[in-house]
Amino acid sequence: MALERLFRRNRPTRKEDDNSPAGLWLKCDACNAQIYRKDLIANLHVCPECGHHYSMPVDARLDMLADVGTFERWSGSIRPVDPLEFEDTQPYTERIEKAEQRQGRPDAIVTGACEVGGLEVGIIVMDFFFLGGSMGSVVGEEIARAAERSADEGRSFVAITASGGARMQEGALSLMQMAKTTVALERLARARLPYVSVLSHPTTGGVTASFATLGDVILAEPGALISFAGPRVIQQTIKQDLPEGFQRAEFLLHKGMVDDVVQRKDLKARLVTVLSALSGAGARAPKEKVSAAAV
């Protein structure tokens, strides 16, 4: 049934996340073709048969976008705490530990500086495999710091989003990250530096409802689920099936919410075109105040 497919799709390609025991081969969720994992990875985690876009690991994303050898990591110095001493079926602290071990980073984000087609860029990449890419205080703080540092250094800003939304284990503090990331973007706006957000599968909840949709230009990956409320919630609310393609990138393009849907193989080139087109003013007038209308 539609909804299930909707969730079986776009699964990541990391061993523990797919159904092929050996993990050498996997069956494409979209076209059922047998794919050799190496080919999938070589093809930017896009099915060579049907072009279905799978979630992309952070490192692969950075390799794909940053000019060779230019990426310099900013994030990683702060670690999540457990302000609410939150415990459901297991303590929040344990969830974080496991995720950190599995993903090799303190939280669901990597930020840093790099060149993209020779353009100086500040970039953030969310890690959906770290507690669903949920945004807590650390993720919010890393994003805010990256935006502010990019503004200070006169860099364009790029965000690659993938998130289930706010991290509820941090309660209202996670909600506040929506405001924190939003106000931090103000620094870029005042410096007239372009911010391009790239919405990858899935981008939902508090992340979609804050910095992710505030890009001067918003690009989306094919088939990406992009929403405020998740399809399950909506279905429970309205008690009916959702239209095919609802909340998908192509649907949102039609609804006027994103500037374009871009194939992964074309993403870097498009970023270079857009960023270079918009980065004239920033260089010229980094410090000047911009009228709200123009921001």
Place this chain on the structure above:
Amino acid sequence: MALERLFRRNRPTRKEDDNSPAGLWLKCDACNAQIYRKDLIANLHVCPECGHHYSMPVDARLDMLADVGTFERWSGSIRPVDPLEFEDTQPYTERIEKAEQRQGRPDAIVTGACEVGGLEVGIIVMDFFFLGGSMGSVVGEEIARAAERSADEGRSFVAITASGGARMQEGALSLMQMAKTTVALERLARARLPYVSVLSHPTTGGVTASFATLGDVILAEPGALISFAGPRVIQQTIKQDLPEGFQRAEFLLHKGMVDDVVQRKDLKARLVTVLSALSGAGARAPKEKVSAAAV
């Protein structure tokens, strides 16, 4: 059938515009009640039986809104010319002459200064009975001058609109009045002086698509037809009947296009409330530049 009713309605109450020969009595278009003309006029041209709002002559409108004896006329010094030497079934010049004789003013508008509940206001009232209240160079110029003078004198601005749209006999020059009136409003915005527009029946075409819908607050009279394209044009385009109440004030309130639909008897009081609420800043900082977002 709906459309016809839609056009039979809201007809003016001037002798030559109704179907009662003697003109002492008339039959209400909305409820068919026999009404004594005096009662209708005493009731602000609103049917005492069903509350149907008829078009209101300019002078009656000014009497109703301006504090007694405070109205000072600004308009009337400029007269329409015939830049295109336009002639259809009769020359434009003849049409103007007849209208001027009938209405006793050079064109379809009266502007001036007055007090409304003690507040200093610049006001414009359109005359639908002068060539359908169409906006040509004179109407546009009078509006622009009134807006600028109000700004210079620190007055709030009120527009009572009633128009069939642009005056096609002046060709593209009449189209340009849409831009002229719009830029003139800028002076009020920069002085942080409030502008309230009141859309009366009918307000359509180039007037609706320019200064009329740029009020800080937009009020509409009950049952008023307010549109860009007229119902006939739309019906010819889409080849189907229009929904009941389409393009009427109440419909537009529901669609989020006007701030409220106000009974004529309550209009002055509402204007006073809104204008006094918004006229603090103008007094304080008449000359200061306002950021576009806030305008």
Place this chain on the structure above:
Amino acid sequence: MPLPFEKPIEDLEARIEDMRRYAAEQQVDMSEEIALLQSRLDRLKSDTFENLTRWQRVQVARAPGRPTALDYLTTAFNDFSELHGDRALGDDPAMVTGLAKLDGRQVVVIGQQKGRDTKENISRNFGMSHPSGYRKAMRMFDLADKFRLPVVCLIDTPGAYPGLAAEEQGQAWVIAACIQRMSRLEVPAVSVVIGEGGSGGALAIGVANRVLILENAIYSVISPESCAAILWRDSGEAEKAAEALKLTAKDLLEQGVVDRVIPEPLGGAHSASAEAIATFERVLREELAALEGLSVKALLEQRYDRFRS
């Protein structure tokens, strides 16, 4: 209909009432007994309401009869003049906006409106806004900036509406835009959580210089029910979730999410709305007065710092 934990209070009140009637009929003086019972009632009330569990607070925050935004706008304020419409999508009945005076001070008001009965609840969509509601709020922010009027936002929503049209019209986009627009206000802004502060739909009008909350109101990233459904895979565990989420006024003050708690009358705002609204008015007046002196720059920086930290 009382909340579950209010039953003992209601019973005792009934007894006192009964005794009064009896004394009147029999024309005997029972004032002493009644006084004793009255003081017992007060103790019971304070014991109950000072020791409410977080889940019970959630119930109070949602209690029928609790003052809604319009109750405040028409009682604590004067000359409330509602302005409708977002000029794009429609007019959202779940978001009420307009102009009003508070103690002679002209302000722009924005309030999330729940129904005061089932019929109104349906017409108000239970206080859950569509994108047009947030667009209307942004229109009011523009108006407030242009005419230099302070902004007061009353937060009371289970959350932004999760529906087809809402998603199609970019619910996430307008919430983000509303947060951004409010953070750019060049005038003082005060937000008050008067009932339910439901997630991003509440925060959208909560990016104020001062964020207040009523004693029994809640503010949370997710409803206890949804949280329980996700983490415990059982929405019946809402009580546990409410405890874990630490979503009461007291919790939020400790977390620094809110700046001040507005006390409610003993027994909750729903038991004495006039008194609750009066206290609200007094506190709001203080808060607006305190912000009045600040420059545009100071207001922007204070708001930036408050939400950046």
Place this chain on the structure above:
Amino acid sequence: MPLPFEKPIEDLEARIEDMRRYAAEQQVDMSEEIALLQSRLDRLKSDTFENLTRWQRVQVARAPGRPTALDYLTTAFNDFSELHGDRALGDDPAMVTGLAKLDGRQVVVIGQQKGRDTKENISRNFGMSHPSGYRKAMRMFDLADKFRLPVVCLIDTPGAYPGLAAEEQGQAWVIAACIQRMSRLEVPAVSVVIGEGGSGGALAIGVANRVLILENAIYSVISPESCAAILWRDSGEAEKAAEALKLTAKDLLEQGVVDRVIPEPLGGAHSASAEAIATFERVLREELAALEGLSVKALLEQRYDRFRS
């Protein structure tokens, strides 16, 4: 398929072609005759196009094969990168917007797009925008101001669409807002009427520092057909209406509605689009260069004065 008055030209061209073929077959030199015919053809063309009636200009302005906005954007400009959507109602295919370079100068482009064939005409709604199109244009104005990029608008529309949804979504409101927003641009703006300038729907993106028009384009408050239907009560009188409305480039230059006419190749842009686009590019480059020096204040005042007078 030629326009009615192009028939003689087409006939003569056919004859010349025929004679060339004949000469080639027979291997006889008829260059002299052909040269004579060729010069006669040139005279015929210039006679025809210099003396077009206004109604004939209207037909040229609407001629199939006449370059559309996208033809200019993809030929006269480089690196055209289309940006979609208004972030509120949808993405209007009748209004194409994005980023592009003209001779190395980065600009924001907005163009009203008719179809180049019936299928595209239907998908583009014959170049008639809905409110989302004007909202998208306003988004581009914001982008242009923020990043200090000049704006180029290509006008080619019968008018804003007169339909149910368009009215419901406030067609009049967005046109007024678009006129106002464009008048506030803090960057240079040039609008070019490349085909049909239809009423308010055209003016909405025509509040520029410089307004240009192609030699055979038109700009009018109302279409000749509608004007005839209203004033002559017979849309068949469109020819009379076209004459009365004085809507040609030459007329508008005299009326001061446009600032400059861009010449078209003999026979009209539809007969030699490459040449037409090349001329367009050259003129537009001059115009943008001329505005480059001006301050924000100067740009705003120049635009204010241009449309205020």
